[in-house]
Amino acid sequence: MKRKITLKQIARELEVSISTVSKSLKDSDEISADTKKKVQAFAKLYNYRPNNIALSLKNRKTKNIGVVIPDIVHHFFTTVFRGIEKYANERGYNVVVCVSDESYEKEVFNMELLANGSIDGFIMSVSAQTQQKNDFSHLKEVVEQGFPLVLFDRVIDEIECDKVIMNDEQIAYEATAKMLAEGKKKIALVTTESYFNVSEKRADGYRRALKDFGIKVDENLTLVLPFKGVEESYIDAFVENEVFDAALCVNEIFAVLLMAIVQKKGLRIPEDVSVIGFTDGLLSRYSTPSLTTVAQHGESMGEIAAEMLIEKLENEIGFHEEEVYRTQIVEATLIERGSTINK
Amino acid sequence: MKRKITLKQIARELEVSISTVSKSLKDSDEISADTKKKVQAFAKLYNYRPNNIALSLKNRKTKNIGVVIPDIVHHFFTTVFRGIEKYANERGYNVVVCVSDESYEKEVFNMELLANGSIDGFIMSVSAQTQQKNDFSHLKEVVEQGFPLVLFDRVIDEIECDKVIMNDEQIAYEATAKMLAEGKKKIALVTTESYFNVSEKRADGYRRALKDFGIKVDENLTLVLPFKGVEESYIDAFVENEVFDAALCVNEIFAVLLMAIVQKKGLRIPEDVSVIGFTDGLLSRYSTPSLTTVAQHGESMGEIAAEMLIEKLENEIGFHEEEVYRTQIVEATLIERGSTINK
DNA sequence: CATATCTACGAAAACGGTTTCGTGTTAATA
DNA sequence: TATTAACACGAAACCGTTTTCGTAGATATG
Structure with a gap:
């Protein structure tokens, strides 16, 4: 098991400080050209990549998006998911998926799991049971905790957040x-x-x-x-x-x-x-x-949802600015085939 | 934005040290019953949950599984995914999904992204293009880096790892x-x-x-x-x-x-x-x-894959034990319907 | 009363990064 | 030659945990 190389190891090997290594890799001009070259070459040789977890802890951002959907063996949800994943990936985000299986309890459980630091924001469509129970306190909670939330398709009017729906x-x-x-x-x-x-x-x-x-x-x-x-x-x-x-x-x-x-x-x-x-x-x-x-x-819906979420994530609102939520409507279209009389 | 409460804040509030708080919450018997009660009550009141990122860094385990599949708008892959997600969730793991879209480059890119600390191990089915190119160095690399890998369905003979296939x-x-x-x-x-x-x-x-x-x-x-x-x-x-x-x-x-x-x-x-x-x-x-x-x-395949992976993750092998890889075969069954002559 | 043993807690290191600030050395300026 | 500025780097804090180890004070023992 060849563990990934860390800044500390590079520093020790090259007999410089950790800070010097870090700065060199960021091409900081605090560091001399010679040192930078040396460090960069060494890092490349050992295929150094900064550890995401450490970065997450430092930046308080995971670059992960949580997606909670009722079902995954389901055409519509998979197309939405594809849209989310595509857009998110382009922007350097990873997507962690939880399936609520149409169950209120699983939905709550999953969201709590994710809310403990695993993700920066949620995209979700609520479960059937949640709609039936009419209990959305778990949604309110994550919003209050400061997680941006985008609801799609099965949205909840009383929750204030971004939404993507169909006409x-x-x-x-x-x-x-x-x-x-x-x-x-x-x-x-x-x-x-x-x-x-x-x-x-x-x-x-x-x-x-x-x-x-x-x-x-x-x-x-x-x-x-x-x-x-x-x-x-x-x-x-x-x-x-x-x-x-x-x-x-x-x-x-x-x-x-x-x-x-x-x-x-x-x-x-x-x-x-x-x-x-x-x-x-x-x-x-x-x-x-x-x-x-x-x-x-669905794919458009997913892309839009991801775009809305990432927009919120990357543009922290100012202290006194009022949070503003949007609802985007994706226009469905009728595809005419053989089961209707088409002229 | 009500940020989640941390040990440090609890410690300051209660005028004890961070260690005391941590131990109290773990019900350590180093701490007096009185103090424990006080801390636990306070933590419950503020709904304290340890930060997953910090835990990941400390434990060098993310409790995340990376799933890389060629397509998601696809019945078979979604059923496998459901199996993975279900099993993983029961065991307290989250699943992060990347879709390679049948592309070699995306597959490589995604795996590199995930391998920088976001996950503990991989479950995957290789893309069409990867099979065509016959280039599996990215798989070898993650294995060498010590990531447990489980391949399913579209597996690669020359890669030594756990596999789940169909007969x-x-x-x-x-x-x-x-x-x-x-x-x-x-x-x-x-x-x-x-x-x-x-x-x-x-x-x-x-x-x-x-x-x-x-x-x-x-x-x-x-x-x-x-x-x-x-x-x-x-x-x-x-x-x-x-x-x-x-x-x-x-x-x-x-x-x-x-x-x-x-x-x-x-x-x-x-x-x-x-x-x-x-x-x-x-x-x-x-x-x-x-x-x-x-x-x-597919669901069984997913469950088995997740089980194999988690088994590897949780049972670190001893220093001199030889790593042993298994290939599980899931028996497909023929479902007789109207398109054949059934007696 | 001196010493040994608990009890209950805190300090500090570690996980792997980033970043601010301080500082020794050298070069430029008065 | 003395003063200052620029350069190149290191120390340390911080993100939020866990855990080892040290220790003050109380109690028990001889």
């Missing part, structure tokens, strides 16, 4: 309007339980579109599916009992499940039933027919 | 044998370029099965697709020109693409063409028909 309501409106424009009249909504605020916003957009087109919202055409462990039979019963000629689904899994069942009943997509989903993942691309879907641009 | 050859054999047992005679292989050693192993298993069943390997039945940016037309031409009644595909994307094209030609799956893929992701589950596929048990 869920508007894009749901547009998606619904698109199907109405196709001539569809009875549009179903396939969604999750309402404590997910993004699902709620999508439902709002859906309803607004119907109203704008003079169609009454039929509550029977809303299918609420559990967040996890969807049984095919739920959808089956819905398709059996209700008549609809289009469907807006809040994620791509619901959409392809619905498509499969609809097709099994002998109905054609999109002629008999148009379908639009959310999340432009593999499923949307490779389903038959391919799925018209809302691209959430 | 690719064997499961490909079994998958092929299954289709032969169905009575299929002309089995296609849809694979990637051969510098991916896992693809190569799968091809080996495929060939061995054919031989065992007395069928000659027909090189024309092997379709080599590029690693990224597959054009549908490649597959289209293949389906047009070759006659086959089954196909083994090295990933699920190839499999669903093939299924779609085969079905478009009016052939039925699995009656006319059986298809088996690799990776039990969303696509396999939700395609029509659902795809018979090889489940790689």
Whole structure:
């Protein structure tokens, strides 16, 4: 085990002081050209690199970003993560990831772990259980402790911090309007339980579109599916009992499940039933027919979140300046594929 | 900004020394019961937590694991990551992730960044470009520097370290044998370029099965697709020109693409063409028909990798003990779904 | 009463850096 | 020649812990 070389060792070897070595490597002009050359050559030879931990302790900055997300085996979150990681890496930051697994307790636990000096700031999307419990004291705490925090997608209104969200309501409106424009009249909504605020916003957009087109919202055409462990039979019963000629689904899994069942009943997509989903993942691309879907641009969201966080980290605000928080909206776009009638 | 409280501040406040505070919090019996109570109460009141960075410096352990993977928007890697994260978290470790994006340079850059004290050991799967270049000096270097390293999936034979792999050859054999047992005679292989050693192993298993069943390997039945940016037309031409009644595909994307094209030609799956893929992701589950596929048990691989790494981290070997490296094989399993004839 | 033994605590070193400030030597200036 | 400035470097503090070792004072022992 060849331990990494330290300033102290270089100093001893070259018979100079630690300060001289440190300054030489920083090319300080306090040090003579001769000495600098000697030290630099030696350091290069032994491949000296300053120890990050020591630097962190000295500077009170870790150059680490903490990312807390509900799930990682999940297309949207991984794209956001990629955006974060990419931007962070370019700026010399590392990313430490904790998965809350949709659990409130794990979220709290993870944040406490990270808040003990491991990171400089947080980027996160809160867990389902946290939204359900409606308890955000752990978020408030890290903010009070002075950690910059950026919330994305599943954000909390009552927490004051930077936020990155999607225009869920508007894009749901547009998606619904698109199907109405196709001539569809009875549009179903396939969604999750309402404590997910993004699902709620999508439902709002859906309803607004119907109203704008003079169609009454039929509550029977809303299918609420559990967040996890969807049984095919739920959808089956819905398709059996209700008549609809289009469907807006809040994620791509619901959409392809619905498509499969609809097709099994002998109905054609999109002629008999148009379908639009959310999340432009593999499923949307490779389903038959391919799925018209809302691209959430997760990577952009991630980049923006990272940018906001790093901006806060590197520009310490003055003593009397008021902290100012921004909310950035990333515009989702509708990707038209085979599950809708495209002209 | 309420900075976290330190030992020094507690000591000043309570008019005792730093050592006394530290020992009190560790419930050392060097300290009188009275003093301990006082200190502990005060610490609890101010929610004292030792600073991780300082601990890292002192202990020369960060309790961080570095994970370097080629891609994160990828089902298999995310499942492995989940396994790593889960196990690591249980043992009090944090995980810092770097994505090499299949690039040799980024891989090297990331590893150097991490090796400067940010982490205690590596878990990684090498990038495509690294395999292609066949240059592993960066891996050798971190090993020489004393970092425990665990390689998974895309491993390198010439690097001495712990490894977690799948029985690719064997499961490909079994998958092929299954289709032969169905009575299929002309089995296609849809694979990637051969510098991916896992693809190569799968091809080996495929060939061995054919031989065992007395069928000659027909090189024309092997379709080599590029690693990224597959054009549908490649597959289209293949389906047009070759006659086959089954196909083994090295990933699920190839499999669903093939299924779609085969079905478009009016052939039925699995009656006319059986298809088996690799990776039990969303696509396999939700395609029509659902795809018979090889489940790689990424989560287990991740857990095992993390376990191996942490074992090495926590059991420093004695001075003269020989370092011993293990290679664990995670048995893949075949999940039978609609794209094969199941009895 | 002198000495030995606890008890309860503090000083200081160490982890690996950065940075401020002080100082001995040499060169420039009056 | 005496004074000053410039140069080149080292000592030490600091970041926040842990831990070893030393010791003052109290108590026990002979």
